[in-house]
Amino acid sequence: MAETSDFKAEPPEGIDALGASSEGASLYQLIREDIIEGRLAANERLVVTDLARRHGTSTNPVREALQLLRGEGFVTFVPNRGARVRPIDQDFVRDIYEIGVLIEPALTRWFVNMATVEDIAELERIQGLIEENNFADTLRHSELDTAFHTVMYQRHYNRHAAELWWKHREVLRAVSRRFNFTLARRAAILREHRELIAHVKAGNADEAAELIARHVEGSGRHVLEHMRARNAARAG
Amino acid sequence: MAETSDFKAEPPEGIDALGASSEGASLYQLIREDIIEGRLAANERLVVTDLARRHGTSTNPVREALQLLRGEGFVTFVPNRGARVRPIDQDFVRDIYEIGVLIEPALTRWFVNMATVEDIAELERIQGLIEENNFADTLRHSELDTAFHTVMYQRHYNRHAAELWWKHREVLRAVSRRFNFTLARRAAILREHRELIAHVKAGNADEAAELIARHVEGSGRHVLEHMRARNAARAG
DNA sequence: ACGCGATAAATCGTACATTGTTTATGGGGA
DNA sequence: TCCCCATAAACAATGTACGATTTATCGCGT
Numbered sequence: 057m058a059e060t061s062d063f064k065a066e067p068p069e070g071i072d073a074l075g076a077s078s079e080g081a082s083l084y085q086l087i088r089e090d091i092i093e094g095r096l097a098a099n100e101r102l103v104v105t106d107l108a109r110r111h112g113t114s115t116n117p118v119r120e121a122l123q124l125l126r127g128e129g130f131v132t133f134v135p136n137r138g139a140r141v142r143p144i145d146q147d148f149v150r151d152i153y154e155i156g157v158l159i160e161p162a163l164t165r166w167f168v169n170m171a172t173v174e175d176i177a178e179l180e181r182i183q184g185l186i187e188e189n190n191f192a193d194t195l196r197h198s199e200l201d202t203a204f205h206t207v208m209y210q211r212h213y214n215r216h217a218a219e220l221w222w223k224h225r226e227v228l229r230a231v232s233r234r235f236n237f238t239l240a241r242r243a244a245i246l247r248e249h250r251e252l253i254a255h256v257k258a259g260n261a262d263e264a265a266e267l268i269a270r271h272v273e274g275s276g277r278h279v280l281e282h283m284r285a286r287n288a289a290r291a292g
Numbered sequence: 293m294a295e296t297s298d299f300k301a302e303p304p305e306g307i308d309a310l311g312a313s314s315e316g317a318s319l320y321q322l323i324r325e326d327i328i329e330g331r332l333a334a335n336e337r338l339v340v341t342d343l344a345r346r347h348g349t350s351t352n353p354v355r356e357a358l359q360l361l362r363g364e365g366f367v368t369f370v371p372n373r374g375a376r377v378r379p380i381d382q383d384f385v386r387d388i389y390e391i392g393v394l395i396e397p398a399l400t401r402w403f404v405n406m407a408t409v410e411d412i413a414e415l416e417r418i419q420g421l422i423e424e425n426n427f428a429d430t431l432r433h434s435e436l437d438t439a440f441h442t443v444m445y446q447r448h449y450n451r452h453a454a455e456l457w458w459k460h461r462e463v464l465r466a467v468s469r470r471f472n473f474t475l476a477r478r479a480a481i482l483r484e485h486r487e488l489i490a491h492v493k494a495g496n497a498d499e500a501a502e503l504i505a506r507h508v509e510g511s512g513r514h515v516l517e518h519m520r521a522r523n524a525a526r527a528g
Numbered sequence: 529a530c531g532c533g534a535t536a537a538a539t540c541g542t543a544c545a546t547t548g549t550t551t552a553t554g555g556g557g558a
Numbered sequence: 559t560c561c562c563c564a565t566a567a568a569c570a571a572t573g574t575a576c577g578a579t580t581t582a583t584c585g586c587g588t
Binding site: 371 | 571
């Protein structure tokens with residue numbers, strides 16, 4: 057294990073932080089953040105010359121960044137009409153958390169069978185920090201929570217699945233940053249994490265997997281409820 | 293339903309055939325095929341100027357195509373050192389078919405609960421063609437088999453999951469194109485398809501889901517065995 | 529009010545400059 | 559003679575600039 061000393065929520069190792077161009081904090085990352093964080097509205101046009109001006113580059117890097125984002129599914133293209141922001145709406149979130157419900161249990165099952173003493177210690181350490189923070193700093197909670205699950209999925213042999221999880225995680229993290237956790241959800245998170253650690257210690261792969269399914273499901277529902285509420289408020 | 297009259301294995305509706313640039317058969321598609329079909333060796337360098345010359349364009353379209361492929365995971369990038377072909381090796385195939393085993397049962401379960409009379413008729417029609425062809429034309433079999441499953445997943449509400457399935461499917465299809473079906477596998481495919489139709493008719497969602505899991509698992513194993521055999525032959 | 533043509537704007541392709549990387553070469557030392 | 563390293567030249571990625579073609583916008587005439 058070694059690091060994870062302080063938490064910046066890094067991707068599982070081996071997953072290239074894609075955006076490595078040369079631009080200090082690559083255009084790709086900047087535009088991507090703007091989309092995920094909601095600074096760029098859903099379906100908004102992404103005009104190459106504008107973006108280039110805004111980021112102080114020429115058009116070519118922008119064009120490439122947009123293609124990259126297209127490949128990852130964050131922007132849509134229509135030939136000769138350019139790019140638009142793919143809306144990160146309720147459907148989008150529902151889709152990816154449902155996929156999580158299917159995938160994460162499998163990753164967890166593997167982890168339970170492969171977990172070392174150090175792994176478990178690391179989980180408990182992070183869980184300690186989570187409880188210490190106790191949702192006071194929600195951003196910190198988000199980072200810690202991500203780290204918690206990263207410990208479990210980091211070394212899974214199925215890099216595709218881990219990568220998929222990480223991509224989805226980033227989206228959910230950004231979306232949920234705009235909401236607060238309900239009391240019920242806070243309690244559930246702490247309880248489920250503790251329970252999960254217990255299952256890992258006991259080597260109960262099946263129980264752990266089932267628990268994670270509920271955990272992800274609950275998390276997804278929570279986010280969706282918030283989105284629904286906000287949309288309702290905005291509309292009515 | 294309507295079409296599916298003759299089989300060209302088209303993506304589930306709503307999934308943009310990404311590659312729509314302007315180039316007749318977009319660079320993206322061409323390079324992608326070359327990778328999937330194995331015409332470009334694993335880890336081979338993708339030199340922009342070469343590709344541009346080869347396809348008779350300037351470098352910019354190539355650069356954009358490569359970024360798109362990067363986003364989709366078919367090429368890897370190292371800053372200032374360009375792109376390489378991501379190897380479609382046994383690990384790659386194992387990863388994606390394992391994800392299939394997790395996702396497809398869920399898609400199937402939904403389909404069983406939503407299937408119309410027309411859907412079932414369509415499945416039976418395609419199954420008829422599959423049995424009629426009886427693996428004589430393996431390419432045709434591949435197309436038909438894809439169509440069979442597309443009927444089931446086409447209208448699923450989770451577009452992400454459907455898209456993911458399609459992407460993986462395309463890879464597996466290309467890889468397995470180089471192999472022949474063993475007799476055992478042929479028998480299993482026909483049997484499982486028939487059994488599946490029966491489950492759909494009876495509305496047995498759980499049984500259908502479980503069957504699909506086995507079906508995908510078997511298909512994956514089959515492909516992997518072939519790859520292993522070929523690699524062994526090549527090495528030893 | 530409704531098409532229709534001119535004008536503006538943006539995409540897409542080409543050509544070029546710059547910067548970083550890789551490879552070839554040659555000289556000095558053991 | 560052979561190895562090692564510095565140095566230079568070839569090469570390729572990345573960024574800039576521009577022209578061509580398509581699409582969108584707006585005002586005019588009927």
